[in-house]
Amino acid sequence: MAATNGTRSVQVKIKRFQPGEKPEPYWQEFRVQVEGNDRLLDTLNKIKWEQDGTLTYRRSCAHGVCGSDAMRVNGRNRLACKLLMQDLGSRISVEPMLGFPVIRDLVVDMDPFFAKYEKVKPYLINNEPLPRTERLQSAEQRERYDETTKCILCGACTGSCPSVWANAEWVGPASIVNAHRFIFDSRDRGGAERLQILSDRTGVWRCRTIFNCTEACPRGIHVTDAIEEVKRAILYGSTEGD
Amino acid sequence: MYRGQSGQWSWLLHRVTGLAILLFLLVHIVDITLIGFGPTIYNDAISIFSLWPIRLVSLALIGAVLFHAFNGIRIILIDFWAAGYKYQSQMFYVVLAVTILCFLPMAYFVVAPIFGICPQGSCSMTAM
Numbered sequence: 001m002a003a004t005n006g007t008r009s010v011q012v013k014i015k016r017f018q019p020g021e022k023p024e025p026y027w028q029e030f031r032v033q034v035e036g037n038d039r040l041l042d043t044l045n046k047i048k049w050e051q052d053g054t055l056t057y058r059r060s061c062a063h064g065v066c067g068s069d070a071m072r073v074n075g076r077n078r079l080a081c082k083l084l085m086q087d088l089g090s091r092i093s094v095e096p097m098l099g100f101p102v103i104r105d106l107v108v109d110m111d112p113f114f115a116k117y118e119k120v121k122p123y124l125i126n127n128e129p130l131p132r133t134e135r136l137q138s139a140e141q142r143e144r145y146d147e148t149t150k151c152i153l154c155g156a157c158t159g160s161c162p163s164v165w166a167n168a169e170w171v172g173p174a175s176i177v178n179a180h181r182f183i184f185d186s187r188d189r190g191g192a193e194r195l196q197i198l199s200d201r202t203g204v205w206r207c208r209t210i211f212n213c214t215e216a217c218p219r220g221i222h223v224t225d226a227i228e229e230v231k232r233a234i235l236y237g238s239t240e241g242d
Numbered sequence: 243m244y245r246g247q248s249g250q251w252s253w254l255l256h257r258v259t260g261l262a263i264l265l266f267l268l269v270h271i272v273d274i275t276l277i278g279f280g281p282t283i284y285n286d287a288i289s290i291f292s293l294w295p296i297r298l299v300s301l302a303l304i305g306a307v308l309f310h311a312f313n314g315i316r317i318i319l320i321d322f323w324a325a326g327y328k329y330q331s332q333m334f335y336v337v338l339a340v341t342i343l344c345f346l347p348m349a350y351f352v353v354a355p356i357f358g359i360c361p362q363g364s365c366s367m368t369a370m
Contacts, residue, residue: 075245098244160244162253209320211249211330224249225327228320 007033010085012043015095017102018054025102028052036086041069044080044094057106064218067154071106072097077156077216097159099168113155116171120179120197125190141186148181148226150219157213157223163206170206171198173213173223180226184239191239199234207231248334256313259306266303294356304348305341312337 010032017025030047041059048055058068062081069080072095074088100108126135151174158164158172179198183191198204204227213223233239244250276284290296316333320326326333354361 072244075243160246162244162250208253209249209317209327209330210246210253211327212244212246214327215247215249222327224320224330228327229324231321232324 007035008090010034010043010088010090010092012047013091013093014047014055014105015093016055016105017096019104034085036084038085039081040073040078040083040085040088040092040094041080043085043092056104065152067152067218070097070154070156070159070218071095072159077160079154079156079218082218097155099159099161099164099172100155108155108159110155112168113158113172113174114153116175117153117178119171120175120194121190122175122178122182124182124185124188125193126187127189135187137186144186145181145184147221148177148184150221151177151181152219153178154218156216156218157221160212160216162210162212163208167202167206169202171202171204173207173227176204176207176227176230177221177223180230183230183233191233195230195234198230204231204234248331252313252316252334252337255309256317259310259313262303262306263310292355297352297356301349301352304352305345308341308344308348309337312340 012030012032014028014030015025016022016028030051032043032046032051034043034046041062044055044057044059048057057071057080059081060066060068062069064079064082067079070077071080072078072093073080073083074093077097080094094106096102096106096108100110100113103109153174155174157177158174161173163170164172176198179194182188183194207224207227209224209228211224214221214225217223273284273287276287291300313334316330316337319333320330351361
């Protein structure tokens, strides 16, 4: 591998799926010149723009906020726009996330994921008379659910979870994280309703504390901890315990 | 295969050892049931456990029980101790260490008779 002017050559192996042209997924290798501070997304763009225009993947903001480009890189779910090539070695495998139906190449069907997200009512529920001013909250009350507000719904956690691979009906970690965000919000009154939804067969109890979700989250959310807090809230019938 | 870390491996090991213990439980129900057929049949059947291949299987069972028990404590701590999730990885390595520590002396007692050493005074090795 020749390294000149800070550039180097890497081999990127991508799992392709081109329905209509080939019935089965297949691996394709590309050799690309990259710089250390290129991101994986830049590398995929290079492949698409310079070598194979049929390569298909999602990307939108390209800055780790929209959550469009979650994929499995060297066996782990990552956001392509947050991965620097200098951290990836010279042989890189890129695949669509597990646990999602693949539409084309690295693009997966997120519809079932969002259907499960909606199931946990991820919005403020409060039917009390509107206050004259905003609903006040102390810094401690806001801190209580701060971490789970950071979710960008990329699906990296859900796609890394063996319980999701085994049971497509399970709500999955991302939905529980977003339920947590409201269950522990002092302004919300829908906690009991959400805990009821999450206590059934497809709810929190299918979490086996495997921690793949926590390791995969590009936002650093302690996903398993959030799930455990919801479990304890159901068990103790209270959100005050933790 | 997803490249999970200690959490994934502990889960997988917990599953596999759990299934192995369940399988042994079925064997155990059968061998205990033989008591009903009298001491001769029971003693003949139970002597199978002294054969060296079965001793090795027993050894695997001991390892499975030890890991499953200690990892079960780790899972309980993750579930009920609010800070447990922070230490899940360290607890996994503690579980492995404690499993190995308890396994070694037990392994000696199970395996030694194969080599003619009788830690308990009298060997009950059955010739194959």
